[in-house]
Amino acid sequence: MSNYDKYEIVIGLEVHTQLNTKTKIFAADETDFGAEPNSHISPITLGLPGVLPKLNNDVLEKAIKLGIALNCTINKENHFARKNYFYADLPKGYQISQDALPICVGGFVEITVHDEVKKIALTRIHMEEDAGKNNHELDPDFSLIDLNRAGIPLLEIVSEPDIRSSDEAYAYVTELRKLVRYLDICDGNMEEGSMRCDANVSVRLKGETNYRNRVEVKNMNSIRNVKRAIDVEVKRQIDLYEAGEVVEQETRSFNQADGTSFSLRTKENAHDYRYFPEPDLPPVVILQEKLEAIKASMPALPNVLKQQFMSAYQLSAYDAQLITDDKEISNYYLQIIQHTTNYKAAANWLNNEIKSYLKDIDISFVDFAVKPNQIAQIIQLVDDNTVSSSGAKLIFKSMAEGNQHTAKEIATALQLVQTNNADELSNWIEQALQKYPDKVKEYQNGKKGNLNLFIGEVMKLSRGSSDPKKLTALLQEKLQEKS
Numbered sequence: 001m002s003n004y005d006k007y008e009i010v011i012g013l014e015v016h017t018q019l020n021t022k023t024k025i026f027a028a029d030e031t032d033f034g035a036e037p038n039s040h041i042s043p044i045t046l047g048l049p050g051v052l053p054k055l056n057n058d059v060l061e062k063a064i065k066l067g068i069a070l071n072c073t074i075n076k077e078n079h080f081a082r083k084n085y086f087y088a089d090l091p092k093g094y095q096i097s098q099d100a101l102p103i104c105v106g107g108f109v110e111i112t113v114h115d116e117v118k119k120i121a122l123t124r125i126h127m128e129e130d131a132g133k134n135n136h137e138l139d140p141d142f143s144l145i146d147l148n149r150a151g152i153p154l155l156e157i158v159s160e161p162d163i164r165s166s167d168e169a170y171a172y173v174t175e176l177r178k179l180v181r182y183l184d185i186c187d188g189n190m191e192e193g194s195m196r197c198d199a200n201v202s203v204r205l206k207g208e209t210n211y212r213n214r215v216e217v218k219n220m221n222s223i224r225n226v227k228r229a230i231d232v233e234v235k236r237q238i239d240l241y242e243a244g245e246v247v248e249q250e251t252r253s254f255n256q257a258d259g260t261s262f263s264l265r266t267k268e269n270a271h272d273y274r275y276f277p278e279p280d281l282p283p284v285v286i287l288q289e290k291l292e293a294i295k296a297s298m299p300a301l302p303n304v305l306k307q308q309f310m311s312a313y314q315l316s317a318y319d320a321q322l323i324t325d326d327k328e329i330s331n332y333y334l335q336i337i338q339h340t341t342n343y344k345a346a347a348n349w350l351n352n353e354i355k356s357y358l359k360d361i362d363i364s365f366v367d368f369a370v371k372p373n374q375i376a377q378i379i380q381l382v383d384d385n386t387v388s389s390s391g392a393k394l395i396f397k398s399m400a401e402g403n404q405h406t407a408k409e410i411a412t413a414l415q416l417v418q419t420n421n422a423d424e425l426s427n428w429i430e431q432a433l434q435k436y437p438d439k440v441k442e443y444q445n446g447k448k449g450n451l452n453l454f455i456g457e458v459m460k461l462s463r464g465s466s467d468p469k470k471l472t473a474l475l476q477e478k479l480q481e482k483s
C-alpha cells in the first residue's frame with residue numbers, strides 16, 4: 001500500500017452561479033457581459049447614501065427552481081444579511097447575501113461515477129450579489145475597477161463534505177452545470193466566470209472519524225481544472241502529513257498554467273464578516289401558490305427525460321444518458337422523433353454522426369444547418385432501402401454544408417438511390433461474371449470469398465447504387481445457376 005492509499009479524501013464544494021436575469025439583483029441596471037466598463041452602474045449598485053435596494057423577482061424564481069430541482073427544502077421565509085468586508089471592487093463596503101436563513105437548505109446532487117450512483121448532500125443555496133472586477137493588467141501604474149458586475153445575481157450552492165475523489169467533484173460540477181442549463185437560469189460557462197467553483201479539500205487516514213484542517217482552493221476556470229487543482233492539493237497535503245508536518249487551514253489560488261497553487265490567506269488573517277440582518281430589505285416571503293406555479297412551469301429535468309427516453313422510446317441507458325447530457329441535444333432528439341418512429345436510429349444519428357460532425361468543425365447546435373426533420377428524412381431513406389448507410393452519410397454531409405433540398409432530392413442528385421430494378425441488376429451481374437470467368441470457376445470449386453470481388457465489380461458498374469442485400473442474393477442465385 002503506497003502512502004497515498006492510506007488516506008481518504010474529503011471535499012466540499014462551493015459553486016457560484018451567475019443568474020442570467022435581464023437586470024441586477026437589487027437594481028434595474030443591465031447585466032450583459034462585455035459591456036463598456038462602468039456603464040451599468042446605478043446609485044443602488046454603488047450603494048450611495050439614501051438608496052433602497054429591491055429584490056428582483058426573477059432572481060427569487062430562479063433560486064426556487066434550482067432548489068426544487070435539487071430536492072431542497074425551500075424556506076418560505078428567508079432573510080438577506082450584510083456580509084461586511086472592505087475591498088476595492090465592493091463599493092458599499094458590504095455584500096448583500098444570506099446567512100442564518102437562506103432560501104434553500106438540504107437537498108442533494110445525484111452523480112454517477114464508475115457506474116455507481118451517489119447522492120452528494122447540500123448544505124444550503126443562498127442568493128447574493130456579485131462584486132465588481134479589478135483589473136491589474138491593463139495599466140502599468142494603476143489597478144482599474146469595472147463595477148458592471150457589482151450587483152449581478154448569484155446563487156451560491158454549498159455542499160456537505162461528502163465528496164471523496166476528484167472524479168466525484170468533476171461529476172458533481174458537471175451535473176450542476178447541466179442542471180442550470182436545463183433550467184435556463186445560468187449559462188454554466190466557467191471560462192467566462194459565470195459559474196465558479198471553490199474546492200475545500202482535506203485528507204485523513206482511512207478509518208479516522210474526525211475531519212482534519214481544510215484548504216480552500218480558488219480560481220479554476222474549467223471543470224477539468226477543478227479536478228486538477230484537487231489532485232494537486234491532495235498530494236500536497238499527504239506529502240506534508242507524511243513528512244510529519246501539519247496542514248494549515250488556508251485559502252490558496254490555483255495557477256492553471258503550471259498546475260501549482262499559492263497561499264492567499266491563512267486562518268490568522270481570515271475574514272470576520274460580522275454578518276447582520278440587511279435593514280433595507282424586508283424578509284422574503286414565498287406563498288404556496290407561487291411555489292406551485294413555479295413548479296408547474298419547470299421544464300423536464302435530465303434524469304426524468306432519461307427515464308422517459310428509456311421507457312417510451314426503448315433507448316438503452318447509455319444512449320439515453322448521452323442524449324440527456326445536454327439540453328440542446330435532447331431538444332433536437334425530441335424534434336427528430338416527431339418525424340420518425342425509428343427512435344434508435346434517431347439516437348444513433350445524434351450520438352455518432354451529428355456529434356462528431358459538430359466536434360470536428362467546432363460549432364454548436366445553434367449554427368448547425370441540418371434540421372431535425374431532414375435527419376428523419378435520411379432515416380426513412382435508409383429504412384426503405386432507398387439509400388445505403390454510406391449513401392446516407394453523404395446526404396448528411398451535403399445537408400450540413402447547407403444543401404436545403406430534401407433527402408430524396410439529394411440522393412437522386414448524387415446518384416445514391418439504390419437500384420431495385422432486377423433487369424438492370426441482372427445485366428450488371430452478367431457483365432461482372434463475364435469479366436472474370438476464372439474467378440467464377442474458383443468460386444464454384446469452393447472459393448466463396450470471390451463473391452466480394454463480384455459485388456465490388458457490380459458496385460463499380462452501378463456507381464454504388466445497387467442495394468447490397470438484393471445484389472448479394474441475386475448474385476448467389478446466378479452463380480448457383482451457372483454451376
Ligand code: ADP
Nearest residue numbers: 010011012013159160161200201202211212214
Ligand atoms: P465557510 O463559511 O468558512 O466557507 P463552511 O462551514 O460553510 O465554511 O464550509 C465551506 C465548505 O467547506 C463546505 O462545502 C463544506 O462542506 C466544506 N468543508 C467543511 N469542512 C471540511 C473539511 N474538513 N474538509 C473538506 N471540506 C470541508
Ligand code: MG
Nearest residue numbers: 014158198216
Ligand atoms: Mg466559504
